[in-house]
Amino acid sequence: MEYIKIRGGKPLEGELNIQGAKNSALPILAATLVCDGKSEIHNCPNITDVDAAINILKQLGCTVENKSNVVSVCTDNANCKEIPDNLMREMRSSIVFLGAIISRCGSAVLSFPGGCELGPRPIDIHLSSLRKIGVKIEESGGKLLCFTENGLKGCEIDLPIPSVGATENILLASVKAKGKTIIRNAAREPEIVDLSNFLISAGAKIFGAGESTIVIEGVKNLKAPIHRVIPDRIVTATYMCCTAVTKGETLLKDIYPEHLNSIIPLFLETGCDINITNNNLHIKAPKILKPIKLTRTGFYPGFPTDAGPTIIAMTCFAKGTSVFVETIFENRYKYAGELTRMGANIRVEGRVAVVEGNTEISGAKVEAWDLRGGAALVVAGLGCSGETTISGLNHIYRGYDDIVGSIKSLSGDISLQSM
Numbered sequence: 001m002e003y004i005k006i007r008g009g010k011p012l013e014g015e016l017n018i019q020g021a022k023n024s025a026l027p028i029l030a031a032t033l034v035c036d037g038k039s040e041i042h043n044c045p046n047i048t049d050v051d052a053a054i055n056i057l058k059q060l061g062c063t064v065e066n067k068s069n070v071v072s073v074c075t076d077n078a079n080c081k082e083i084p085d086n087l088m089r090e091m092r093s094s095i096v097f098l099g100a101i102i103s104r105c106g107s108a109v110l111s112f113p114g115g116c117e118l119g120p121r122p123i124d125i126h127l128s129s130l131r132k133i134g135v136k137i138e139e140s141g142g143k144l145l146c147f148t149e150n151g152l153k154g155c156e157i158d159l160p161i162p163s164v165g166a167t168e169n170i171l172l173a174s175v176k177a178k179g180k181t182i183i184r185n186a187a188r189e190p191e192i193v194d195l196s197n198f199l200i201s202a203g204a205k206i207f208g209a210g211e212s213t214i215v216i217e218g219v220k221n222l223k224a225p226i227h228r229v230i231p232d233r234i235v236t237a238t239y240m241c242c243t244a245v246t247k248g249e250t251l252l253k254d255i256y257p258e259h260l261n262s263i264i265p266l267f268l269e270t271g272c273d274i275n276i277t278n279n280n281l282h283i284k285a286p287k288i289l290k291p292i293k294l295t296r297t298g299f300y301p302g303f304p305t306d307a308g309p310t311i312i313a314m315t316c317f318a319k320g321t322s323v324f325v326e327t328i329f330e331n332r333y334k335y336a337g338e339l340t341r342m343g344a345n346i347r348v349e350g351r352v353a354v355v356e357g358n359t360e361i362s363g364a365k366v367e368a369w370d371l372r373g374g375a376a377l378v379v380a381g382l383g384c385s386g387e388t389t390i391s392g393l394n395h396i397y398r399g400y401d402d403i404v405g406s407i408k409s410l411s412g413d414i415s416l417q418s419m
């Protein structure tokens with residue numbers, strides 16, 4: 001079994017290129033299915049969730065090549081409509097393949113998706129939206145049997161909450177549906193815009209991505225495009241936290257500053273100095289971090305729930321009290337127990353976490369229970385004194401492309417060990 005070993009306290013310094021966004025790459029890989037020919041996706045991160053998506057595409061009959069962060073997907077022989085249970089369980093995003101397979105084949109068979117355990121993660125909004133576009137869905141023996149009787153038809157969908165995955169599924173099912181689809185209360189995340197841009201390059205007619213109302217006019221065919229995935233804003237936030245807790249100074253390259261509008265103010269509040277030129281972000285940490293008074297997670301353009309765990313880990317090193325309110329997921333604080341083992345003082349009550357910072361935090365043996373919670377342990381390990389070992393790396397590998405090598409390149413004392 002592999003684990004990460006960190007000797008904390010060494011300031012991070014140097015430059016790092018930020019990887020492509022996991023949450024863009026996954027729906028875009030699914031979207032290759034609605035295109036004819038061979039799509040090329042550049043800046044695709046080397047992470048296990050991308051591997052899982054590639055396995056699904058292969059299972060469906062696609063020819064996939066993955067070389068140096070460029071994934072090419074040829075759909076010429078993609079005639080299979082079923083995703084087996086073991087592949088569905090590997091990640092939650094497998095559900096966005098539903099809209100894509102239905103669009104391509106007119107029917108699909110899959111089971112319920114897996115993913116990080118952050119509380120109940122139902123797919124009711126995905127299913128009710130797809131039903132409106134004309135998909136009949138029957139549940140039998142843990143499987144979802146999906147088919148259309150008269151093809152997919154454009155319609156108007158008012159989402160009860162701006163679900164990222166449901167918005168993606170609707171986009172994928174509607175791009176080649178007959179007529180016009182209108183999504184109201186759509187998710188506005190940059191990853192929705194990236195998926196839409198991929199589809200638009202393929203010939204789709206999508207208007208308003210990034211706004212609350214998206215209009216899709218169905219087209220007959222889409223031609224596989226070449227596309228570059230946007231940088232990962234959550235990974236950017238993670239390395240900003242790593243820099244801050246080590247009193248370091250780094251240059252994070254190839255970022256989109258406008259995607260960090262709700263993240264940067266928190267770092268300014270802690271006293272970090274931030275300068276952005278072109279698409280590079282320079283961050284210099286203060287000697288003593290200040291606390292973050294109150295942060296609530298929210299749908300984009302609000303503060304992203306996925307950046308919460310690493311930010312909370314950072315505030316364990318700040319002088320004073322920080323308060324966080326998690327509004328998206330019910331059960332996101334599992335990692336707080338692991339941080340407590342390291343000496344952190346975090347009180348969790350329901351969706352609220354109160355961090356009393358600047359306690360004596362020292363290295364410990366801890367375990368990652370989910371992706372971003374795992375990254376929070378890396379942040380804490382880098383900031384504290386002594387040696388930290390982190391197991392449960394399968395969770396971290398889902399979303400971070402060579403986290404050990406990246407931190408090493410910034411002079412961090414980190415290594416991969418095996419038992």
Ligand code: UD1
Nearest residue numbers: 023093120121122123124125126163164165166306328329
């Ligand atoms: C996506 C991201 C994930 C991020 C989340 C919120 C990907 C691959 N994952 O997940 O990293 O944490 O957005 O920004 O892009 N909900 C329902 N019924 C549904 C769908 C969602 O009740 O049918 C609820 C969820 O339980 C959750 C909330 O809506 O409480 C938001 O979920 P959603 O935006 O759908 O997140 P995901 O697409 O799963």
